[in-house]
Amino acid sequence: MDILKPDVMWIEQRCYRINPRDSSIQIDNGERFDKDEFTEENLECPVEEPNEDFDIEITENGNYKTSFRVPKFYFAMVIGPKGAVKHRLEDETKTQIRVPKQGFEGNIVITGSSKSGVSTARRRIDLIVMSARWRQQFTHFISLPMNGVTIKKRYLEFKEKVLEYCCNSRGIDASIFQSPEKLHLTLGTLVLMDTDEREKAAHALEECKETIIDPLLRNRSLPLSMVGIEYMNDDPAEVDVLYGKVFMKNDSDILQELSDRTVDFFTSKGLMQKQYDRVKLHVTLMNTLFRNEDSSASDHETSKRKQKPRESFDATSILKNFENFDFGSYTVEEMHLSLRYSKSSNGYYQASAQIKLA
Template sequence: MNDILRPELVWIEGRCYRINDPTTENSPFQEHDLYENDTLNEFEEDDIDDVECEIVQMDVDRFSTSLHVSKHYIGSVIGKKGATKARICRDTRTDIKIPRQGENKDITIIGSSVANVKAAVRRINIIVMSSRMRQAYTHFVSIPMNSPEIVKNFEKFKEEVLRKCSGIDESLFISSAKLHITVGVMCLMDNEERLLASKLLTEAKDKCIMPMLRDYLPLRIRLKGLSYMNDEPQAIHVLYGCVEEDSAPPGLLQRAVDALHEYFYKAGFMEKEFNRDNVKLHVTLLNSKYRSKKNEKEQNATNSRPQRETFDGSEVLSTFGDFDFGVIEFNDIHLSQRSTVGPDGFYQPTCVISCLSL
């Protein structure tokens, strides 16, 4: 159960909101908790100035805008028997027109002032982005770590581990072509959301990443050393390689990745994993879930749920703890599709941003 004194926070359009316990039965999203202080009469200029939308003046006292919302979230905007939509309309004094099922249209919002329209947009965004956080992720921002040198050394590492360490199954290893650093994960339900995420990645590169890296290009990253996610090396789920700067001050990569994650976080697309302030920089090498996937068909045949079994990595850590996989240049950042592989063996990209030049 969540600590009621430290409820979950979500960033929407650069602002922070509090969400009630998401495990509460029949109430995955507590609308009143987000809106309790947001009545129209209490809006201040800085409340809506950060809402970005194109508003058109229809006539003397009517303004309108259109807002894309994936069909997967329309039900959340409408609410039970239309209650959520009705409340937004009432509180913001707007008329909200939601496309019917099967119509490929955006939501239209009409109000008597720009402030009213922006207020409605913000409230809908809060609902959509909070709902997004409760979906299984479809995409992730990644930094490929599959240079020829690293791939060659990883295959050597794999071969030696299988030969020297008992109890390690080959199915635990990630494909060498998929080696990467994960910046953060997100759920993108349609092409409009994918385009928006691509735009955010481009903006973050220009505003956050490149200003930090400009004096150290091309940034070289070394993959060296092993660590693990759990407390017990005899019961590991994820064994990973550590990363460090090879040609730049220590901590530069961490600051750049944190800034990138923060940009998506404040846009409402990413969460902070385990409420950490920093992204855990790592390159997964062995993962118990890969073995689980291998046995999934057999388990499905018996109607049993796939179970992840830990593995004993203590011998791997003691024998190869300082293994040096080599260096890669930080050339680009990918918006990668989960569980989809491209022709090069890496995750299929939705967007690739180059970090080679300003």
């Protein structure tokens, strides 16, 4: 890590510096979580402590209290093995922390004789939850559908030609191609563990439209072209994902700006982890995660299967023959909060929320 440009994480509009370390903890269900990047212990605020943006009330007996919702999935991390994490937090902050019993939902409640102790305990629990969150597989993503009639037709032609001319290349078969109905641009990914979090993300999408998207587009459309293919690793003979390149038809930067500012907005809300300075504008065409996918499998079964080791494919011949393949044009009209491993009645991903762009 460059000490002059440290890695940072935004949590609820607060910026923390990440200090690498290498250790692990075991939670109550026996699962181990590596603590090498995002943990309550190795995140520190690089600026002066800000004013709190959450409520702390005074109880009848003069103590301080804060109550806040956390998805029940994270309760085990807050408690720790045999209650060790919870006890340590209580000792160090001079507070009492009440966590709902296993299997139950509800708020975590922190009480203490000092406001600063309650505040510190709350912030540290926020960090525990957020560090666990960013180590999970994402459940949702912000998408721009790229599944217009022309795009789908040309994509199916591309698929047919690849299977005909590159059938002898290692690892290439029909199962690793994206469904034409699901072609899309991914702007960023989210981990949403319960209904409350999904509603929060849906509200953020509407707010993003009002404050970011509408002022930027000013009722203009997003006419896009998809021309050419690319991969993102160093060896074309060992590829896991092949992408289509996406451009604005009028050569403007408005799609890039819209994508970057949308990610920045969701990151500032603590709903997304920003991975790159700029969003990579691409559409997944082939992905080894799709290999031998069973369309009848449940979302949970699909998720478990895709955690298994992947078999790459040799894309050398595809790149040679289809480097500048023209997939056509499409005017994007919607932005979706899409559910991973899902399928709606029209073949696209199920939308937890969606907005019109123009």
